[in-house]
Amino acid sequence: MDKQVQETQSPQAFDMWGLTPLQILLFALADDEFILGYRNSEWTGIAPILEEDVAFSSMSQDEIGHARLYYELLQELTGTMADKLAYSRKPNEYLCCRLVEHRKLDWAHAIARQFLYDTADHVRLEALTHSKYEPLANATQKIIREEKYHLMHGDMWLTRLAKLSTDSRARLEGALVVLWPDALGIFEPLPGEEQLIADGVLPGTMSDMCTDWLGQITPYFYNLELPFPATLDERTGLYIPTVEPVYGGRRGQHTGEFTELWKEMTSVYRLDPEAVW
């Protein structure tokens, strides 16, 4: 895995402060789902097993569908149509985390990413169902119910890859080691987070959610004896990550892989952004 991420733009190139903290939060949520939906749909048609091809594609469609819900909330706030929000921004205006950017690699990588993302997203969604910003609370209350299937899927596959053969276990462990720093980046503090917390839009800090997440998934990694880069702080009873998270996504800093995807996913749209497609 390419550790040297290539920056698309300097952090200053995108003026975050043109966006309100609420808009930043919604873009982060929308873009995570949007880009992961794109990456997962790269398996549609060529997944390992026909039955799984269909299942993984449904999850990809769920993610795009959830992104659309968040973009529609932004449409309400900004007056810009959801499609335009999704396709007309420059690469450094997307606020997705690094984890979702990686192109399709092997199946163990896809499963490891999906598991880490879905379990983390679940913690985030659970918090947001209590948001004082009602449209977001309403949307996440529905979305969290759709994630049930994702969690079942992740559980089934993670367990099988970890247990069924030494080869699959080695592949899974390898993928996890590579992905951990990016996964911790899901909870990169958002610009303007203090404001969101003061307003009750965000019921807890990203850092607290990260701690909750690590606590929730410990049993999995403990039972399956998989690499888990966190230590228990005996004093507080909380898990503290032992690897450095990869941050930057929430500030529009992305990898070269993301730029490649951006070029592809906007290629038809950019032929004529004013046209109806």
Added chain:
Amino acid sequence: MPVFEIFQQPREGKAFEHGGNLVAPDVEMAILYAREFYARRQESHSIWIVPREAIVEISDQDLLHPPAVDRSYRSVAGYSVRDTLRATRGAVAGSNQPD
């Protein structure tokens, strides 16, 4: 006593439908009684007899009718071509297209 769920195929080539169930101590007796209870009016072309405990059910509506995403994109009703079709037809009729 074990319960057997009975599926009936009403006619040749048709799909099997759930008809009901019966109790019997074993499969052999279930076969005899299924014939009586689900075919004595000759209403079945074929019968499947399945031990109830072999049936796995999904009924969680979050799995079967996930509530968040508008999935009309995968149904015919999700596309309304009427207005664009009319506009396109109008534009074609207005130009000098040969018949």
Added chain:
Amino acid sequence: MEDQNHIEEFTAFVQKGGKVEPGDWMPDEYRKAVLKFVEMHANSELMGVLPEREWINKAPTLKRKLALTAKVQDEVGHAELLYRVAEDLGKSREDMLQDLLDGKTKFHNVFHYPTYSWGDVAIIAWLVDAAAIQSQKALLDSSYAPYARTMQKICWEESFHIKHGYDIVITMMNGTQQQKEMIQEALNRWWPPLVMFHGPPTPIEKDRDLHYRIKAKHNGVLRQEFFAKYIPKIFELGLTLPDPNIHFDTEANEWKYTEPDWNELKMVVTGHGPRSQERLDLRRVAYADTQWVRDVVLGKAA
């Protein structure tokens, strides 16, 4: 065991509309014919995924992205359903996939051609699917009952595919000059393969699949049905067809067209089409890359 009387009885039975279930007695020739037919259908669904799949990450709106992903997903799902029907006739999925990758079995001609623009996506979803549905509807009455039942599910699931394609075509024909040209160019590319889609007119007595009612309609009849339903819709949008001879002959009550070079069809489906090898190569690589997953999960690894 296969005495001639028994075979004649069976043939008369299916010709009268009788339905055959997997456990029923059937002549070996019938079993082989159904297997070959369904296997090629399954292969076509699976290979039909690839031309459109290239555009899943290029769809220009959220709804188009969702619909195209769902359409391709359906095709994979339909490959699965059809391979299941075929498997019950005595050939494993693994063997069928291997034969496909080895070029020993065929897939439908239209999936051997390249795509160049979003216009191709629209024309494939509208017209290739329309041509396919025409064939598939005729299979609802197949003598092999599991196939007929599966076609019912498939036709129902695919009904949105055509509408999705038609919606893109109309939207673009109602759009900019560039968009209209994209559609016309794509139609020009796809029309010749579409004319060949239903196969050459074969004498009924030589068509084993018709003889056993594995399929219920003659190639030429299906082609005319497709023309009758879709050529008027094509013209209505201001599109033209790249065939100077295309016209409706009121006397013969059928569409006249330039007879295609049937040799091209033969070349294309035997793996010599413009994208045959690239598409098979992509499948081979994807299949090899994921072999370890099947070994682990389907229980072949230690």
